[in-house]
Amino acid sequence: MLDAKLIRDDPQRVRDALRSRHSSWDVDAFLTADLKRREVLAELEALQARRNETSKAIGELMKQGQADKASASKEEVRAINEQIAILESAQRATQAAVDELLATAPNLPDATVPVGADETENVELKRWGTPRDFDFEPQAHWDLGPALGIIDFERAVKLAESRFVLLAGAGARLERALINFMLDTHADAGFKEWWPPALANTETLFGTGQLPKFEEDLYKTATTSDANEGCSLGDKVCQTAGKLYLIPTAEVVLTNIHRGEVLDASQLPLRYVAYTPCFREEAGSAGRDTRGMIRVHQFDKVEMVKFATPETSADELEHMTLEAEKILELLELPYRRIVLCTGDMGFSATKTYDLEVWMPGSNDYREISSCSDCGDFQARRAQIKYRDPAQFKGSRLVHTLNGSGLAVGRTLAALLENYQQADGSVIIPEALRPYMGGLERITAS
RNA sequence: GGAGGGGUGGCAGAGCGGCUGAAUGCGGCGGUCUCGAAAACCGUUAAGCCGGCCAACCCGGCUUCCGGGGUUCAAAUCCCCGCCCCUCCGCCA
Secondary structure, three states: OOOHHHHHHOHHHHHHHHHHOOOOOOHHHHHHHHHHHHHHHHHHHHHHHHHHHHHHHHHHHHHOOOHHHHHHHHHHHHHHHHHHHHHHHHHHHHHHHHHHHHHOOOOOOOOOOOOOOOHHHOEEEEEEOOOOOOOOOOOOHHHHHHHHOOEOHHHHHHHOOOOOOOEOOHHHHHHHHHHHHHHHHHHHOOOEEEOOOOEEEHHHHHHHOOOOOOHHHOEOOOOEOOOOOOOOOOHHHHOOOOEEEEOOOHHHHHHHOOOOOEEEHHHOOEEEEEEEEEEOOOOOOOOOOOOOOOOOOEEEEEEEEEEEOOOOHHHHHHHHHHHHHHHHHHOOOOEEEEEOOHHHOOOOOOEEEEEEEEEOOOOEEEEEEEEEEOOOHHHHHHOOEEEOOOOOOOEEEOEEEEEEEEEHHHHHHHHHHHOEOOOOOEEOOHHHHHHHOOOOEEOOO
16 A cells, blocks of 8 residues: 555655656545545544543533533534534545555565566566587476376366366475475574464455455455454445455565554564465466466465565565575576566565476476565565664564565476486476485386 | 353553543653662653644644444544454354
8 A cells, every 4th residue: 555645745756756666556535535525524523522522521610510502503413413424434435445546556666677668667676507418309297297197187187176186105205305395495594484364354365465465366265254243444345244254475465464563673584485376367368378387277386475664665575585596506497687667566465576497398488486576565564564763763664575486387397407407307396305305206107 | 053241552551521632651862979880769652634835843723542333512432334353152174
């Protein structure tokens, strides 16, 4: 959520920033709605002040035993209350209009983000490793996996529907090995491990920005409960209340761990990591990546989340990205890092690095991690603050960051393609062998 | 699923319907003392919003004691509904 005060004070800056990320969010509609809101509020508060004053006077009279003198004042307050009731509903409406607009505004890009229209204008920052030179035609993982008997796409469809994956034998073991390898690596680097719920309520998904704007991306069928009955986010957002959603990423739950809390500056930065399954409707991606396990409805991910002060969040983003890259380097998978341009960034991010791994089967780099600094955007939605008495009075919003470290299914696919041999077998990279019971090679069985 | 108890400030924990935005303790901040620190003592310390042209300080107002509704001139305090938490029982991976 953007700072309403910033929009009011410097609308042109906001207008320019939003235009650079190709948002159609209407700054002027907000300013108009906000002005209206303040007008109504001023009127309402004047009446409330009058009522409070009169009521107090009645209290004095009652105390002095002059109850008879109070009846005129009582009548006056009754009249004021009728007007207040009318203004209150007007105030609720104007406030709701402002909240609704605010809830749908994307974050502003950081000054260091390159300006661009779409993914073609993202900027490559580095490359690591050299794509292998094959002396045979490398296969895609959707051919390798089934041939090895470790991925079964057909039966996954039978169990659920298309875009689901069924792993078997060494494939299932490899998935589990990767999860443990990634968790151990990040934990060794100082990330605290968590095991969160895979379903989350409305307020949680509002906090990280998935709701109210992106509900169609989330799974919610057959998972309703009463958990949001007392939803405090206002009518518009709470139309979705009463539902639990399958999390699209652990970012959602890890970030909301501290929703509504005031942290102590001495705790920061907090570095968290968790493995969870992730669920995405993939609405609107019909026809894209229909083969293989690149774009599926359920996948595993090891996710990093940080809470940092505004002063350190830029640094923390660099370190988090390096931490994700560490996994690729330990697995010796060639990759590149790109910085997303303004037009390609996600809703909540001020800056995002994507890591793309080399996929010989597609002869291309494919996204395998996305690391973002969300600034105070999510912290404002989720009310996550910190206190630093030596530096300032009261509390301030923290900065939140998140990054995949890594998407597990895509890593598995990348391993198959990069480590495939002419005979169709796949070598296990050394870093992973301890997690595979010493297995050095997957062969057809 | 059944029975009971509870949700108050950063935390713990009081709170006869008006003098309670809220006692007290802890924590934080400032000070006294000290070479310095600890201890002790003194003071101070909730948030959000609106306004005072802008910003800091400050001043005024409104709202906020889980959420929503009701009673009343007046609600943290009374009534109703909901949510959440705790304890006991039942069932269960």
